[in-house]
Amino acid sequence: MSKSKWYSLTTIFVIAMLALSACGGGAQKVEVFSWWTGGGEAAGLEAMIKVFNEKNPNVEFINAAVAGGAGTNARAVLATRLQAGDPPDSWQGHAGQELIGTYVAGKQIQPLNDLYESEGWLDVMPETLIPLISQDGNIYSVPVNIHRANVLWYNPAILEANGVSVPTTMDEWFAAMDTLQAAGVTPLALGEQWTKMHLMETVLLGSLGPEKYNGLWDGSTDWGSAEVKGALDNFQKILGYTNSDSASLSWQDAAQLVVNGNAAFNVMGDWAEGYFRELGKTPNTDYGWTPVPGSVGIFQFLSDSFVLAVGAPDEEGAIAWLKVAGSKEGQEAFNPVKGSICARTDCDKSLFGEYLQSAMDDWASDTVVGSLTHGVVANDSWKSEIDTALGLFIQDGNVDGFQAALVAACASSGPCK
Amino acid sequence: MFRDKDRYLSIILISPSILAVLIFIYGFIAWSVRVSFSAWKGLNPDYTWVALKNYIELFSDPRFHVDVRNTLIFTGVFVIGSILLGFLLAVMLDQGLKGESFFRSLFLFPMAISYIVTGVVWRWLMNPAEGDRLSGFNLLFSYLNLDFLINKWHTTETWGIAAIALAAIWQMSGYTMAIYLAGLRSIPDELREAARIDGANEFEIYRHIILPLLSPVTLSALIILGHMSLKVFDLIIAVAGKQLPLDVPAIYMWQTTFDGLFYGRGAAIGILLLVSVAVLIVPYIRYTLKTEAQQ
Numbered sequence: 001m002s003k004s005k006w007y008s009l010t011t012i013f014v015i016a017m018l019a020l021s022a023c024g025g026g027a028q029k030v031e032v033f034s035w036w037t038g039g040g041e042a043a044g045l046e047a048m049i050k051v052f053n054e055k056n057p058n059v060e061f062i063n064a065a066v067a068g069g070a071g072t073n074a075r076a077v078l079a080t081r082l083q084a085g086d087p088p089d090s091w092q093g094h095a096g097q098e099l100i101g102t103y104v105a106g107k108q109i110q111p112l113n114d115l116y117e118s119e120g121w122l123d124v125m126p127e128t129l130i131p132l133i134s135q136d137g138n139i140y141s142v143p144v145n146i147h148r149a150n151v152l153w154y155n156p157a158i159l160e161a162n163g164v165s166v167p168t169t170m171d172e173w174f175a176a177m178d179t180l181q182a183a184g185v186t187p188l189a190l191g192e193q194w195t196k197m198h199l200m201e202t203v204l205l206g207s208l209g210p211e212k213y214n215g216l217w218d219g220s221t222d223w224g225s226a227e228v229k230g231a232l233d234n235f236q237k238i239l240g241y242t243n244s245d246s247a248s249l250s251w252q253d254a255a256q257l258v259v260n261g262n263a264a265f266n267v268m269g270d271w272a273e274g275y276f277r278e279l280g281k282t283p284n285t286d287y288g289w290t291p292v293p294g295s296v297g298i299f300q301f302l303s304d305s306f307v308l309a310v311g312a313p314d315e316e317g318a319i320a321w322l323k324v325a326g327s328k329e330g331q332e333a334f335n336p337v338k339g340s341i342c343a344r345t346d347c348d349k350s351l352f353g354e355y356l357q358s359a360m361d362d363w364a365s366d367t368v369v370g371s372l373t374h375g376v377v378a379n380d381s382w383k384s385e386i387d388t389a390l391g392l393f394i395q396d397g398n399v400d401g402f403q404a405a406l407v408a409a410c411a412s413s414g415p416c417k
Numbered sequence: 418m419f420r421d422k423d424r425y426l427s428i429i430l431i432s433p434s435i436l437a438v439l440i441f442i443y444g445f446i447a448w449s450v451r452v453s454f455s456a457w458k459g460l461n462p463d464y465t466w467v468a469l470k471n472y473i474e475l476f477s478d479p480r481f482h483v484d485v486r487n488t489l490i491f492t493g494v495f496v497i498g499s500i501l502l503g504f505l506l507a508v509m510l511d512q513g514l515k516g517e518s519f520f521r522s523l524f525l526f527p528m529a530i531s532y533i534v535t536g537v538v539w540r541w542l543m544n545p546a547e548g549d550r551l552s553g554f555n556l557l558f559s560y561l562n563l564d565f566l567i568n569k570w571h572t573t574e575t576w577g578i579a580a581i582a583l584a585a586i587w588q589m590s591g592y593t594m595a596i597y598l599a600g601l602r603s604i605p606d607e608l609r610e611a612a613r614i615d616g617a618n619e620f621e622i623y624r625h626i627i628l629p630l631l632s633p634v635t636l637s638a639l640i641i642l643g644h645m646s647l648k649v650f651d652l653i654i655a656v657a658g659k660q661l662p663l664d665v666p667a668i669y670m671w672q673t674t675f676d677g678l679f680y681g682r683g684a685a686i687g688i689l690l691l692v693s694v695a696v697l698i699v700p701y702i703r704y705t706l707k708t709e710a711q712q
Contacts, residue, residue: 076675079460102678106460193660245545247572247660262550381458384677388480391661395483395574 536655
């Protein structure tokens with residue numbers, strides 16, 4: 001009996017604590033949900049919160065960050081909160097369909113066109129970016145930072161030693177990798193499954209060009225077409241140039257192979273540059289960069305952005321936060337620390353390193369297209385179906401089966417009918 | 418009268434936990450069953466009735482086939498490996514060697530570690546890198562001139578999941594040893610002595626006396642290890658992350674529900690997992706209850 005007595009006492013205690021914690025102070029506060037809990041990301045968020053506190057001294061900022069790489073855990077927590085009708089005022093999400101397909105369809109975020117007008121953001125962000133973060137003419141999020149996905153990192157010393165020049169087209173890339181392979185060098189470093197999807201999207205872009213690539217995501221390019229087959233054949237061929245232990249490598253491990261001289265090339269987003277710097281490597285000596293062959297003049301972007309919740313407990317506070325997130329001051333505080341560039345094109349270049357300066361030039365002048373792996377072009381369901389198809393393809397190497405699965409994925413979860 | 422009051426009180430005191438179990442276990446099982454018959458995809462609940470559609474799609478889903486294959490391989494290697502190794506360790510410890518309690522704790526310790534820690538360590542040990550980047554077991558093999566043993570571990574085609582089972586065996590064989598040791602200790606010495614007098618050698622004693630008497634222990638070990646291996650999740654995530662060659666139903670359920678927002682499909686996988694574990698456990702519980710009642 002004493003055991004069950006203890007049990008019920010504990011239960012009562014826990015319930016009482018929960019009830020107490022539900023009550024709180026009455027001051028104005030804004031709760032912002034993110035998965036920025038470590039490294040440059042957390043430091044960048046802190047810097048931005050400082051800007052927010054200076055501008056809004058009366059609003060308490062609640063940093064509701066949930067740890068977990070790329071937000072896997074955070075998004076599960078967020079989904080639970082939204083289903084329970086308890087949304088944070090604003091939350092982080094990858095700009096584009098990952099937000100739109102999930103939260104607009106669920107009527108959980110509000111359009112921000114008025115904010116874009118009043119803050120003049122339309123004039124300072126690239127024109128080709130806006131459609132990628134909109135649905136039916138409504139803009140749904142404020143991008144804070146920009147990363148580039150289609151970057152080919154290379155080891156200049158290895159290329160020079162083998163007489164290979166930096167490739168700009170798919171054919172040049174194949175020829176270069178043939179030379180390297182014949183010389184006993186691992187041509188391309190690759191990591192675990194999601195880095196393979198990252199490689200795939202850049203190869204699709206490099207093989208199809210920007211219009212056809214964009215068409216894949218709005219339904220105007222046929223996934224079953226011969227061109228897509230050609231792009232997938234390229235992808236399969238490229239997989240043949242990679243290290244045998246890719247399944248056991250993280251993106252850091254794979255990128256490190258290039259700067260350590262174990263491999264010549266690696267395709268990874270430009271967060272790799274921050275990692276190379278952490279390792280104490282020098283740009284243009286230990287590593288070089290170029291757009292993935294076939295995608296010169298195209299900027300395949302991904303972005304962390306913030307939204308405004310429908311039914312936000314404190315909408316005013318949330319809008320104040322979004323104003324900071326989209327401001328020159330906020331973005332200049334965040335990005336140099338995080339190692340990314342501003343979504344705005346008017347940030348002060350002198351705050352950034354050599355690579356990021358070149359990325360800023362490209363961001364202002366290139367054609368902007370979106371990334372698949374990082375949530376811009378496809379909704380979550382579609383992306384997860386593509387991921388499964390890719391995983392099966394890596395196992396069986398059957399291109400026709402892969403293409404059929406991609407056609408089916410677009411029909412079941414994308415815009416294809 | 419005093420008794421009645423006691424009874425009353427005990428029911429009141431136990432009711433919160435009964436209520437909690439009813440709601441948070443059986444209530445949610447019922448809810449998951451309902452979701453598994455629905456077309457729910459996306460963040461907002463959608464209870465449109467689709468009957469068995471989610472289940473039928475799973476049975477023709479090539480990824481689910483991979484999951485079932487991996488689960489079967491993992492269960493086979495893990496259960497047989499742990500039972501054999503656990504039994505062997507128990508028999509060795511039962512010989513009355515010096516420092517028995519030290520070795521007993523030593524073999525049991527891995528069980529105290531979380532699967533995540535085991536996974537991270539074994540991820541280093543089972544590094545499949547080649548050439549001058551060799552490390553972990555492969556590097557050890559190379560030092561010992563046992564190059565033929567160098568292999569790709571969990572990145573081996575089809576059988577990679579068996580390498581993960583090795584880590585699980587390392588973790589759970591000590592526990593199996595403990596159950597067997599308890600079983601061995603409960604066999605009266607008189608039986609062995611009687612067999613020896615009848616002229617049986619040590620092997621025959623184990624074959625005809627000990628093993629049959631240990632069969633209830635083996636059954637328990639089988640059930641416990643079996644249901645653990647059906648639900649395996651954290652160990653694989655820690656070693657290999659979310660990669661299809663090492664996919665199992667629990668990982669598919671998690672990914673498809675929270676990354677892909679296919680709630681209906683996720684619930685269907687969850688229910689199939691529950692059914693497969695129940696098939697293993699329910700007859701066992703009934704058997705135990707029956708034998709306990711007889712005693």
